[in-house]
């Protein structure tokens with residue numbers, strides 16, 4: 448099976464095998480070494496000298512942790528959203544009582560810096576800005592470095608980042624760009640099964656933490672910090688996934704994180720080129736913003752998207768994703784984060800070439 452959804456992603460065989468090891472005491476010396484060893488290397492990937500906490504949850508847990516560790520009910524927050532996951536970030540803040548100003552940019556587009564600037568100018572009481580680095584639902588990557596320059600450099604607001612489908616796949620310099628909290632999850636670019644989430648915290652995030660009064664327990668960073676000092680997790684971790692993380696980090700470090708980013712850039716380009724050769728169009732409005740971890744493709748009017756994904760699965764053993772929320776039926780998505788080869792993608796392109804004419808596509812370039 449060729450699992451080409453934007454997470455979970457196919458996990459290399461040796462990493463899967465690593466998970467079959469016997470359990471260890473999570474409050475013993477072996478786990479202490481494992482915790483320190485993995486955390487040190489996670490910091491290298493995040494490019495931070497701040498803290499990185501390993502949470503036992505999916506990515507949404509880390510998004511929730513970012514909110515509850517830095518904000519109080521009534522705090523004014525801007526949610527600059529470009530898709531379904533951006534919307535979720537704002538919803539979490541709202542559930543916990545933040546006063547959220549939503550800037551929702553059209554799906555397929557990036558954050559408009561002028562609109563963001565105007566909002567931050569108009570509402571000086573804004574405390575934090577929520578940004579999705581790579582919007583998995585639309586296949587669009589925001590220029591986080593430039594956005595951060597506005598949020599931090601011009602307005603000095605707290606910057607909370609959903610980097611779930613970008614960290615370890617796309618360049619993201621947590622400290623250099625001034626990201627206060629960055630959230631990510633194991634089943635995306637980390638080449639791991641689902642089960643763990645990672646969250647960085649800057650000095651500034653800790654200052655916010657000291658004043659933040661949103662209710663928090665499981666995700667309270669203070670507990671992670673206190674226990675880290677004695678080499679333990681606050682609560683029972685997903686030990687098997689920790690074994691896998693240890694090996695995944697070995698592999699990422701051996702390859703070199705710069706090479707990992709380059710590999711994603713080139714597989715992203717390879718995917719887009721293949722899609723265009725089929726006569727299909729990219730969903731992102733401006734191709735230069737198209738994501739290198741997930742490609743979103745517009746489904747032509749004449750094509751039945753459900754049938755397309757169905758035949759890809761039943762006839763070719765390739766699993767693609769459809770669109771989420773209002774994008775259902777309008778796009779399909781090809782995941783290429785983690786260890787994706789050109790063969791994996793060529794396999795998808797070749798199958799699409801066969802299936803497209805069977806589902807109503809009359810593009811002239813096929814065949």
Ligand SMILES: *Cc1c(COP(=O)(O)O)cnc(C)c1O
Pocket residue numbers: 454505506507508532579581582583609610611612632635
């Ligand atoms: C996958 C994803 C999420 C949700 O993560 P879960 O692990 O399913 O909770 C949130 N944001 C982005 C950008 C994602 O890609």
